[in-house]
Each structure stands twice: as C-alpha cells, then as structure tokens.
Amino acid sequence: MGGSSSPCASCKLLRRRCTKDCIFAPYFPPNEPHKFAIVHKVFGASNISKMLQELPIQQRADAVNSLVYEANARMKDPVYGCVGAISFLQNQISQLEMQLAMAQAEILCIQMQNNNNNLCEIQINNNDNNL
Ligand SMILES: [Zn+2]
Numbered sequence: 001m002g003g004s005s006s007p008c009a010s011c012k013l014l015r016r017r018c019t020k021d022c023i024f025a026p027y028f029p030p031n032e033p034h035k036f037a038i039v040h041k042v043f044g045a046s047n048i049s050k051m052l053q054e055l056p057i058q059q060r061a062d063a064v065n066s067l068v069y070e071a072n073a074r075m076k077d078p079v080y081g082c083v084g085a086i087s088f089l090q091n092q093i094s095q096l097e098m099q100l101a102m103a104q105a106e107i108l109c110i111q112m113q114n115n116n117n118n119l120c121e122i123q124i125n126n127n128d129n130n131l
Contacts, residue, residue, distance in 0.1 A: 009036040014045055023052050027064040035068050042071035 007018035008025035013036055018025060028036040039048055048067065052060050073082035080087070 006030050009033045010040070010045065013037060013040060023049055027052075027061055035064075038071040038075060039064075039067045042074050043067060 007016075007030065008022055009028040009030050009032060010024035011018035011022060012030060013033065024036065043051075051063060051067070055063055070082050073085060077084045
C-alpha cells in the first residue's frame with residue numbers, strides 16, 4: 001500500500017514517479033483517471049505541462065478545466081471540436097437576434113398604428129367640434 005503517496009492520474013498513466021512538486025497532481029487526482037487520459041490523448045502530456053508552467057498557479061485549475069472540455073469536444077467531433085459548438089451557438093444567436101429585431105419592428109408598427117388611431121380620433125373630435 002502506497003498510503004498517501006499514491007501517484008496522480010497523470011503519473012500513473014505515464015508510469016513515472018509522482019513527486020511532491022508534480023505539476024499535474026493538484027489537477028489530475030488518481031480517482032479521475034479519464035480527465036488526464038483524454039487531455040493526454042488530444043494535447044500530449046508535455047504540451048499540457050508547458051501550458052500549465054506558463055500560467056500563474058491561480059489560473060491553472062481553470063486552464064485544466066477548459067483543456068478537458070476542449071479535449072472532450074475534440075473526441076466527440078474530430079473535425080470541428082468545440083468550434084462546432086461555438087458556431088452552432090453563434091448561428092442560434094444570430095437567428096434569435098433576427099427574431100428579436102422582427103418582434104421589435106412589430107411592436108413599433110403596433111405603436112405607430114395606435115398613435116395614428118389616436119391622431120385620427122383627435123382629428124375626428126376636432127371635426128365634431130367644428131360642426
Ligand atoms: Zn504526478
């Protein structure tokens with residue numbers, strides 16, 4: 001039994017000794033082996049290590065989360081990866097913006113019709129007064 005010195009998921013997969021200052025250990029715990037397996041497959045362990053080293057410690061967890069997300073997207077969609085999701089959502093945004101613009105135009109039309117009717121009523125009233 002290794003006790004507290006059980007290697008992180010990365011070192012376990014790479015079959016190397018997990019040292020106290022292992023850069024992966026805080027983000028790839030041994031109970032979540034799939035997280036490292038997938039980023040290693042897509043980005044490669046040495047690239048991940050380089051990326052993490054270039055970041056301040058307080059941003060590394062976020063970077064690991066986005067790398068895992070991107071790697072998962074790349075596995076699901078080998079052609080577009082998470083760009084596929086981004087362009088799908090961008091299309092949805094522009095469709096919704098068009099619907100919103102149409103709804104706003106409709107509101108404007110109704111308001112103008114109401115205003116015209118009010119004007120008409122005023123004019124009719126004025127005519128009544130004149131009579
Ligand atoms: Zn390690």
